[in-house]
Amino acid sequence: MIEIEHLTRRFGAFTAVDDVSFTVEKGEVLGFLGPNGAGKSTTMKMLAGFVTPTAGTARIAGHDIADAPVAAKRALGFLPEGAPTYPEMTVTGFLQFVARIRGFRGATLDEKVAAAMAQTQLEGVRLQPIETLSKGFKRRVGLAQALLHDPPVLVLDEPTDGLDPNQKHEVRELIRRMAPEKAIIISTHILEEVEAVCTRAIIIARGRILADAPPRDLLRPGHTLEQVFRELTLAREAA
Numbered sequence: 001m002i003e004i005e006h007l008t009r010r011f012g013a014f015t016a017v018d019d020v021s022f023t024v025e026k027g028e029v030l031g032f033l034g035p036n037g038a039g040k041s042t043t044m045k046m047l048a049g050f051v052t053p054t055a056g057t058a059r060i061a062g063h064d065i066a067d068a069p070v071a072a073k074r075a076l077g078f079l080p081e082g083a084p085t086y087p088e089m090t091v092t093g094f095l096q097f098v099a100r101i102r103g104f105r106g107a108t109l110d111e112k113v114a115a116a117m118a119q120t121q122l123e124g125v126r127l128q129p130i131e132t133l134s135k136g137f138k139r140r141v142g143l144a145q146a147l148l149h150d151p152p153v154l155v156l157d158e159p160t161d162g163l164d165p166n167q168k169h170e171v172r173e174l175i176r177r178m179a180p181e182k183a184i185i186i187s188t189h190i191l192e193e194v195e196a197v198c199t200r201a202i203i204i205a206r207g208r209i210l211a212d213a214p215p216r217d218l219l220r221p222g223h224t225l226e227q228v229f230r231e232l233t234l235a236r237e238a239a
């Protein structure tokens with residue numbers, strides 16, 4: 001469902017993403033881990049068609065994001081970092097707008113908006129302008145727009161960032177529930193989240209993949225995922 005081949009992005013002389021390749025199949029939840037500035041968001045933005053690769057390709061459900069962007073985006077739900085939305089719109093107004101762009105009309109549109117709001121527990125703030133919401137609620141609006149068309153592929157950049165512990169739990173449960181039918185990538189700095197919801201983890205630092213395995217396979221006896229993360233990424237920083 002997700003195929004990335006030799007993806008590279010340079011900003012001037014700096015290489016943010018360096019020859020990254022991986023695939024994600026239906027049923028997998030891939031945790032994308034790495035220190036600040038490792039290249040996670042840049043990889044996700046290239047996958048979603050928001051940043052053009054310097055080299056390499058990204059395909060979603062078989063559609064190349066550069067050659068067939070509309071078909072690729074139809075199959076994709078993307079939660080960007082910070083979840084930018086239109087601040088002056090109400091939650092309902094924004095989700096109706098997204099639903100119209102996704103091609104829904106009439107009763108189907110209303111059903112899609114209601115389902116996305118229910119999944120992310122936004123009913124209580126449905127008529128509130130987005131700019132008046134707390135950080136966690138704004139994040140949930142971003143998540144709702146990503147889920148609205150029930151896409152087979154989800155790319156979620158720090159989906160639980162800014163959420164309270166109850167909401168973090170809810171979003172992890174939601175990801176777990178959706179997982180069998182979708183291919184999902186989440187980036188996170190919360191290592192327990194990887195152990196809780198991810199079937200596979202990629203550790204990236206300075207644009208390069210350092211490990212790609214199920215979380216339990218990354219663990220050596222007596223080592224936590226945090227220790228493995230620190231050892232791998234600090235060695236890369238030193239190199």
Ligand SMILES: Nc1ncnc2c1ncn2[C@@H]1O[C@H](COP(=O)(O)OP(=O)(O)OP(=O)(O)O)[C@@H](O)[C@H]1O
Binds near residue numbers: 011034036037041
């Ligand atoms: N438009 C840009 N121009 C120049 N440099 C950029 C640009 N976008 C990203 N970078 C650089 O690329 C590197 C990777 O950034 P990226 O946002 O992908 O990291 P990240 O792994 O998502 O980090 P974080 O965990 O802090 O969100 C950083 O050094 C960043 O400063």
